[in-house]
Amino acid sequence: MAQERTLSRRSFVKAAATGASLAAVTSSVRLTAAQQSRVLGANERIHIGQIGCGSRGIGAHMKSIQPHLKTLNADFVAVCDPWRVAREAANTKVKEWCGHEAVMTPSYQELLAVKDLDAVCIASCDHQHTAHLEAAAKAGKHIYVEKPMAMHMDKLIRAVDAVKAAGVCVQVGTNMRSVPFNAGTREFFQKGLLGKPSRLEQCRNSERPYWYGYVKPVKKEDVDWKEFLMDAPQRDFDPVRYSGWYGYRDYSDGPVPGLGSHFVDLMHFITGATFPSSCVCLGGTYTWKDQNKFDCPDHVEALWTYPEGFMMAYSTDFGNGSGSRIRMGCEKGTINMDGVWSEATVTPLGGPKRDGKVRGEQKIKAVECPDHWQDWLQCIRSGKQPVASIDAGFQHAVAVIMAMMAFDTGKRMIYDPAKREVREG
DSSP states (O other): OHHHHHOOHHHHHHHHHHHHHHHHHHHHSOOOHHHHTTOOOTTSOEEEEEEOOSHHIIIIIIHHHGGGTTTTTEEEEEEEOSBHHHHHHHHHHHHHHHSSOOEEESOHHHHHTSTTOOEEEEOOOGGGHHHHHHHHHHTTOEEEEOSSOOSSHHHHHHHHHHHHHHTOOEEESOGGGGSHHHHHHHHHHHTTTTOSEEEEEEEOOOSSOGGGGGOOOOOGGGBOHHHHHTTSOOOOOOHHHHHTGGGOTTTOOOHIIIIIHHHHHHHHHHHOOOOOSEEEEEEEOOSOOSTTOOOSOSEEEEEEEETTTEEEEEEEETTOOOOOEEEEEETTEEEEESSSSOOEEEEOTTOTTOOSSSOSOEEOOOOOOOOHHHHHHHHHHHOOOOSSOHHHHHHHHHHHHHHHHHHHHSSOEEEETTTTEEEEO
16 A cells, blocks of 8 residues: 555656557557467457347447448348347347348357357346356357446356456457547557656546336236346246336446446546446445335445555435536546536546646647557458457456445455455455
């Protein structure tokens, strides 16, 4: 902890710049021999399977890949979802965009066995991510996997190890890395004009929890309930529990992993930080108590410390929708983002060591970059590391797992990177 307190501005900027350089090198360095063996040439079509065909699977993954199908020689060939209605909706898009039927199945194992399948997009429920990721890696498929990457450390480690052993290209769904104004903010921060950060924070609020927006009528006969539950506690079929799974701790841990993972990963991307040292987290269900009995917190605040000598805070208030923002407080000024996906501005205000190099409030210039799915497809072909690699996913997953362990126990959690272990401390 003494090192945390005494780390100098120069040391931090140097470390951050080194992190940035490493990230840049990682994006251009060729992969291992195992990874190289899986690189696809420009004339080889990338055959993609979609695991999870809800609003994220169809509305984000498939819709975002569709503009690149011709230019990057890709094709959707299979879709998987426990709900028949979702599978059929995904197949309708495949017929529209690709001109043929997709293989449809409720089983991810059956999808992974489809002949000539090269890659999968995983947009399943949070409790399924690691199982789907591990199985896809062991099957030798390139993978786009949603965040949060994991809910439990043991499953996270198994999945990451499987990816490393298989040498497949993995892009994690923390797609704020691929937003031009975030790339610009990273470039600006790495210049060192703001010096060492002191506190990075996000408030992400709403008038009600997002899981209410997913509740819909679902018929029992249309759902492969066992395929949905996997190793979650065995329960009788419940249409609210199925469609509103975001609100139940059996399948999701609420806003810190669901929304805060974007923020944590973005701060890692901008600053070059990797793993937190410690975390505390408090919250509960205070506003939205009804017959649905959702048990994910509707109010929560997590606070992490980092070995580079700064704090990071994430909070959600689902009782009042005002006040969402991102703020990066540094010794020579402040970066502000008013909202979640807004452009950033920088000002010297608040910086106790401001030196005149930043004058007035100014908008940070965007830096053009490939979109997140385009980057993944290009890396499958080139053998380069994508912008949100498996290592970046591991780092954000550790942070949010620490937070939820602290939330559940009421105790401070620490992370031991040598042992890859989260424990009380």
